[in-house]
Amino acid sequence: MDESMDSAPHLISTCVAFICNTSQSAMDALLEGLNDAQKSAVTSPANVVQVLAPPGSGKTKTLTARVAYHVNHERLQPWNIIVCTFTIKAAREMKERIKGFVGEKLEAKLILGTFHSVARRFLSRYGQEIGIDKNFGIADTSDSTAILKRIVARHQYTVEPGHARSRISKLKAKGVSADDFRATAKNVNDNEFAMVYSSYQEHLKASNLLDYDDLLVRCVDLLRKSPSCVSTIQAVLIDEYQDTNNIQYELMQLLAQSTRRITIVGDPDQSIYSFRSAEIKNLHRMRTDYPESVVINLENNYRSSGCILNSAMAVIEQDESRPQKPLIATHGVGEPPTLRHLVSATGEAKWIIEEIKRTKTLAAGLLSYDDYAVLIRSSHLSAQIERALGQEGIPYRMVAGTKFFDRAEIKILLDYLRVVSQPEHKHNDAVARVINVPSRKVGDATVKALLEEAEVKKVTLWKLLLDVARGRRKPESKVSAQAQKGIEQFVNVILTSRERLHPAEGENCDLLDLIYHVLKKISFESYLKQAHKDNWQDRWANVEELVNQAAQMTTAFANGEDILDDALPIVQGVEQREDTGADILSKFLANVTLSSVADQEGGEVAQVTISTIHAAKGLEWPVVFMPALYDGSIPHSRADDHDEERRLLYVGMTRAQGLLYLSCPMKQSGQEKTKLSRFISDKKIQKLFSERGPDLAFKRSTIPDLARILRRPCPADTDLKTAHSLLERLEDDKYPATREEMDGEDPTWGASWGDKFNSSGLSGDGPKQSFKRRKVEGSNSISSETVSTTMRTVSGFSTAVTTMSSVKTGFTSALDLGNLQSMQKEAERIRSKEARDEAREGKDCQATSDGARCHHKLL
Numbered sequence: 001m002d003e004s005m006d007s008a009p010h011l012i013s014t015c016v017a018f019i020c021n022t023s024q025s026a027m028d029a030l031l032e033g034l035n036d037a038q039k040s041a042v043t044s045p046a047n048v049v050q051v052l053a054p055p056g057s058g059k060t061k062t063l064t065a066r067v068a069y070h071v072n073h074e075r076l077q078p079w080n081i082i083v084c085t086f087t088i089k090a091a092r093e094m095k096e097r098i099k100g101f102v103g104e105k106l107e108a109k110l111i112l113g114t115f116h117s118v119a120r121r122f123l124s125r126y127g128q129e130i131g132i133d134k135n136f137g138i139a140d141t142s143d144s145t146a147i148l149k150r151i152v153a154r155h156q157y158t159v160e161p162g163h164a165r166s167r168i169s170k171l172k173a174k175g176v177s178a179d180d181f182r183a184t185a186k187n188v189n190d191n192e193f194a195m196v197y198s199s200y201q202e203h204l205k206a207s208n209l210l211d212y213d214d215l216l217v218r219c220v221d222l223l224r225k226s227p228s229c230v231s232t233i234q235a236v237l238i239d240e241y242q243d244t245n246n247i248q249y250e251l252m253q254l255l256a257q258s259t260r261r262i263t264i265v266g267d268p269d270q271s272i273y274s275f276r277s278a279e280i281k282n283l284h285r286m287r288t289d290y291p292e293s294v295v296i297n298l299e300n301n302y303r304s305s306g307c308i309l310n311s312a313m314a315v316i317e318q319d320e321s322r323p324q325k326p327l328i329a330t331h332g333v334g335e336p337p338t339l340r341h342l343v344s345a346t347g348e349a350k351w352i353i354e355e356i357k358r359t360k361t362l363a364a365g366l367l368s369y370d371d372y373a374v375l376i377r378s379s380h381l382s383a384q385i386e387r388a389l390g391q392e393g394i395p396y397r398m399v400a401g402t403k404f405f406d407r408a409e410i411k412i413l414l415d416y417l418r419v420v421s422q423p424e425h426k427h428n429d430a431v432a433r434v435i436n437v438p439s440r441k442v443g444d445a446t447v448k449a450l451l452e453e454a455e456v457k458k459v460t461l462w463k464l465l466l467d468v469a470r471g472r473r474k475p476e477s478k479v480s481a482q483a484q485k486g487i488e489q490f491v492n493v494i495l496t497s498r499e500r501l502h503p504a505e506g507e508n509c510d511l512l513d514l515i516y517h518v519l520k521k522i523s524f525e526s527y528l529k530q531a532h533k534d535n536w537q538d539r540w541a542n543v544e545e546l547v548n549q550a551a552q553m554t555t556a557f558a559n560g561e562d563i564l565d566d567a568l569p570i571v572q573g574v575e576q577r578e579d580t581g582a583d584i585l586s587k588f589l590a591n592v593t594l595s596s597v598a599d600q601e602g603g604e605v606a607q608v609t610i611s612t613i614h615a616a617k618g619l620e621w622p623v624v625f626m627p628a629l630y631d632g633s634i635p636h637s638r639a640d641d642h643d644e645e646r647r648l649l650y651v652g653m654t655r656a657q658g659l660l661y662l663s664c665p666m667k668q669s670g671q672e673k674t675k676l677s678r679f680i681s682d683k684k685i686q687k688l689f690s691e692r693g694p695d696l697a698f699k700r701s702t703i704p705d706l707a708r709i710l711r712r713p714c715p716a717d718t719d720l721k722t723a724h725s726l727l728e729r730l731e732d733d734k735y736p737a738t739r740e741e742m743d744g745e746d747p748t749w750g751a752s753w754g755d756k757f758n759s760s761g762l763s764g765d766g767p768k769q770s771f772k773r774r775k776v777e778g779s780n781s782i783s784s785e786t787v788s789t790t791m792r793t794v795s796g797f798s799t800a801v802t803t804m805s806s807v808k809t810g811f812t813s814a815l816d817l818g819n820l821q822s823m824q825k826e827a828e829r830i831r832s833k834e835a836r837d838e839a840r841e842g843k844d845c846q847a848t849s850d851g852a853r854c855h856h857k858l859l
Ligand SMILES: Nc1ncnc2c1ncn2[C@@H]1O[C@H](COP(=O)(O)OP(=O)(O)OP(=O)(O)O)[C@@H](O)[C@H]1O
Pocket: 033, 034, 035, 038, 053, 054, 055, 056, 057, 058, 059, 060, 061, 062, 267, 270, 302, 303, 617, 618, 619, 620, 654, 799, 800
């Protein structure tokens, strides 16, 4: 026997051992940092897994690891796995996390995105099965409203177009078509609405448009009719499941129809989208439809300090119909959250800015502006905060405010591109919006008349304009000579651009060249300079940003890469449409229409985030402010479901990792008096909060505790001390905090107490407040001793576990708060005793109110 044959078994066993070791180590890496419950969810052999868990318990982390587990250990092909997220931002974050496990190449092949973008992919590839044209456009909310406005005006219906749009959307979310609705219409109003709904659908169809809801509805139709389109799909995973609506539920079922392999993660306490028809009942429905479901609960919270968690639980536990659930804090107790009263909305905004500056400075590099979020119940509340941030020159980003693709200049350019892309089929509204931008002397009345004429004659506005420009048709309404010329110019812009869209046979469209052509033809930069003298540079920078995005896409397209999230598995027996060179523009437009993420993410400059609470779902920040917590704001005056409003507050509070501030101005910006939100007005709940912002200057444990919660290195003592010298006020004492302090408050609120005293000729560094300045603690601070975080190693992974002397490790309900409070009281008692002792010993510091002097001495 030859020698090599002899060594073969050894070689094979070495290889097997190597492969086993490699896959074992890959498995270890995948499960590293997960707790036992998370691990069992990730590796569960069950077909249907429901991970139900409270905020910050690692649901998204678990879902991500399960995707990686499917790929790395069950050897599923990534293109046979669908992952649906609730927002584009969440999709991006998950992509990033999955990349880390399976590598960039495999990650790119996953079908991962929002329900809408996943549905769009299937419709784009297989839509012909149900008669959907390949290059269908997507009608955004403003397109839908504009269409409905015209339908209502033309037939003199009584329904308000915005209301009609949201009613149609709700019906679609429940899977009720226009015909279904008509069949059940009970009265005159219903009959009228049925007609509006039908006309709207007809208009969309004639224009080859789908609105957001149609993407889901039509995808459901497609997958019902042609299940083979998803015959290759082996696993479906859904994030934020509690906010799925009926149509999304159906879509989930259809996507997973081949193997019924589904993993969902969710939290009923975070269900906050019923206004978008989310069905909290879908959790139970799933258990009925999939009796094989295995439910795994996660109980550890890895995000927030104990105090924050406890206050949030006290809020949610007011809903007595809700089952009690354990939630165990893994971090230290931390600083009690703040519940701050302020005199006015303006004062509240100024106070927020003061607190951002104070805490950021005192944290000596531990916090940056990126770490702060201001979460608001309604978007109009941002105005005061934005102004105050602007005045202080603090950079900020808006989430769910005016999004990049909603900015006027971007909308204009995109409208042009939409018309260039598909002038014949659709986008009457886009044509109408830009025909006179920049001005071509085609007045509103002319545009309106032409639009009506086009709709009545059932031709597109573009076709009508083309005929008018070429002298083939005389419009019914009078068109001035100037307007005629303007129409000709507009038609010329579109036609010359379309030449670039369809270059010579075999050549691809150069998207950049096309965009530059449009910009030049409409002299867009000059137009912006003229129309927006004060901020045209910013607007032009936005345009440049859009061009950058197009450039990236062009490069990817040229390199033959899969641009956008467009890849779908090839299914035998179902024809898959090929891309052509001209498709790049429609893909680009589809992508931007579906984009609803905040702009300028990941920019160089650290920025404070302003977001609605709804849009903050799934996110976390070291420091969170929630202003305007009064009845009417939260619960919102128009909200029917107060339980959902309470959940909203709970979602907001649980976004905070280290510091949480709730605040309530005594007067709204319109000067109406306020009443503290009923969700936090209970005395027992108020006890969980401190009246003022946390003590970061005098209490030695605050910053080290914060650093531990954030898993960041603690700043050096010298840096912390230097930070003190940078601030005039070390504590949250610039504005009065209690009702007593505010009584007799003069109407010039907004100026600080100090300012007011100075201006009234009084000297001193503030009013006579009941609030006592604190003194610097010794290094043997109580809090850091009472709460310590230790690392425990469990089967190859480490988790931070909090141990507290005298209180138990976690808590399961807000009732445990008694413990926390008594602990804090005890800490406070010992601190005062120390201070008294020091005073007796004749030290420089006075025990009560002279902390500031003491502090200067210390420096
Ligand atoms: N086992 C763990 N050990 C340490 N940190 C963890 C663990 N699991 C999750 N985390 C961390 O906890 C934080 C919250 O995780 P994640 O966002 O996945 O929670 P979630 O349950 O999806 O929260 P929410 O419901 O509020 O969106 C993240 O910073 C995450 O990295």
